[in-house]
Amino acid sequence: MKILFSNAERAEVLTQALPYIKRYNGKIVVVKYGGNAMVNERLKQQVMEDIVLLWLIGVKIVLVHGGGPEISETMTKHGKEAEFVNGLRVTDKETIDIVQMVLAGKVNKTLVNLLEMKGGRAMGISGMDGRLIEARIKDERLGYVGEITKVNIQPVLDLLEKGYIPVISTLGCDREGNTYNINGDTAAAYVAGALNAERLIMLTDIAGLLRDKDDPSTLIPEVTVSRARQLQESGVISGGMIPKVECCIEAIEKGVKNVVIMDGRVPHSILMEILTDEGAGTMVKGGQADG
Numbered sequence: 001m002k003i004l005f006s007n008a009e010r011a012e013v014l015t016q017a018l019p020y021i022k023r024y025n026g027k028i029v030v031v032k033y034g035g036n037a038m039v040n041e042r043l044k045q046q047v048m049e050d051i052v053l054l055w056l057i058g059v060k061i062v063l064v065h066g067g068g069p070e071i072s073e074t075m076t077k078h079g080k081e082a083e084f085v086n087g088l089r090v091t092d093k094e095t096i097d098i099v100q101m102v103l104a105g106k107v108n109k110t111l112v113n114l115l116e117m118k119g120g121r122a123m124g125i126s127g128m129d130g131r132l133i134e135a136r137i138k139d140e141r142l143g144y145v146g147e148i149t150k151v152n153i154q155p156v157l158d159l160l161e162k163g164y165i166p167v168i169s170t171l172g173c174d175r176e177g178n179t180y181n182i183n184g185d186t187a188a189a190y191v192a193g194a195l196n197a198e199r200l201i202m203l204t205d206i207a208g209l210l211r212d213k214d215d216p217s218t219l220i221p222e223v224t225v226s227r228a229r230q231l232q233e234s235g236v237i238s239g240g241m242i243p244k245v246e247c248c249i250e251a252i253e254k255g256v257k258n259v260v261i262m263d264g265r266v267p268h269s270i271l272m273e274i275l276t277d278e279g280a281g282t283m284v285k286g287g288q289a290d291g
Contacts, residue, residue: 017275024274025058027198028160030256031270032188033111034066034203043265044114047203050270051165052120059274060160063115063122063167064191066184067107074102087240088138088145091181096144099181103169104128112167123164127182128173130155133190135172135180146172146180148187153194185247193254200251201273202244203264208282209245211236222283225249248284258285 031051038044055061071089072082075098083090091099104126115122127133132155135146159166170187172180185202192200209231211218223231228245231237237245248259262269262281269280 020275021057024054024198026060028060028062028192028195029054029274030062030064030188030192030195030197030200032064032066032185032200032202033264034068034184038065038067038264039069040265043267046267047264047270048111048114048118048120050268052115052118053271054274055120055165061165062156062160062191062195062197063111063165064170064184064188065103065107065111065167066170067103070107071099071102074098085139085142087243088142088183089181090142091144093144096179096181100126100171100179103171108167108169115165115167121164122167123159124167124169125155125159126169126171127187128171128179131173132156132168133170133172133182133187134174135182136174137180144178144180146182148172148182148190149174151190151194153191156191156195183243183247185244186250189247189251189254189256189259192251192256192259196255197251198257199274200248200256200259201270202248202259202261203269204244204261204281205263205265206241207263208261208280209237209241213238213241220282222285225252225284225286228284245284252284252286258283260284 033047051061051063075082078098108124112122112124131152133148134150135148138145138147156166168191170182170184172182188200207216207219209220209223211220228249232242244261251259260273260281260283262273266280272280
């Protein structure tokens with residue numbers, strides 16, 4: 001059922017958002033996009049709407065995306081079975097060609113097109129363009145899975161200066177011409193750090209950091225880096241959340257003001273995070289105090 005608002009109510013909502021608009025105007029916000037919010041068409045439309053709205057009010061948005069499900073689907077079509085070691089895709093020569101085709105091609109250009117359709121100005125690049133992400137082999141067992149060695153952020157700054165929304169696919173390269181599959185969260189952390197971003201938003205498939213992983217009501221709304229490390233040691237942060245939290249800590253140590261792990265399944269969660277005092281998910285920030 002559609003909820004109808006009067007003009008006065010709409011004006012009140014916009015007025016309440018004004019302090020947040022002023023706070024983020026001209027600031028850089030990096031959004032890491034993947035997971036359920038990416039494969040659900042309705043949510044994908046809403047994420048694009050959120051990004052364009054923030055861009056229109058003067059936020060400098062950078063979108064970093066993965067595309068795991070699409071890569072696996074394309075591999076199946078090519079008769080290849082996906083294999084993972086510690087959550088990372090084993091990437092042989094044929095697989096890295098598929099990864100490049102899907103990430104830098106289909107997924108990247110689809111997102112650019114959606115942003116343009118919603119009224120934004122977007123430009124798609126990969127981590128290979130302008131040698132944005134330089135990498136080396138992370139682990140011989142994984143093949144062409146890359147460990148980032150350097151970020152050359154100038155191409156992204158140039159796009160932001162020209163008024164574009166940069167849309168970055170998470171590929172890397174080395175001086176020998178090899179292409180590497182880069183973990184999306186890691187790439188987002190490095191890019192956000194190189195930009196000294198005001199905020200990095202990590203869209204995930206869970207509500208945020210939970211004291212009890214099976215109980216969404218145990219959400220931890222805010223945590224410092226030191227407290228996050230304590231929660232890891234005590235086992236509260238475990239499994240797939242460990243590398244995600246490590247990326248949050250990495251981003252903060254590289255200069256990002258704060259990082260939010262957020263449920264991308266919630267409609268318009270990005271707008272809730274940026275334009276209200278309620279926020280969404282778990283904020284990870286620097287400092288030594290307990291969170």
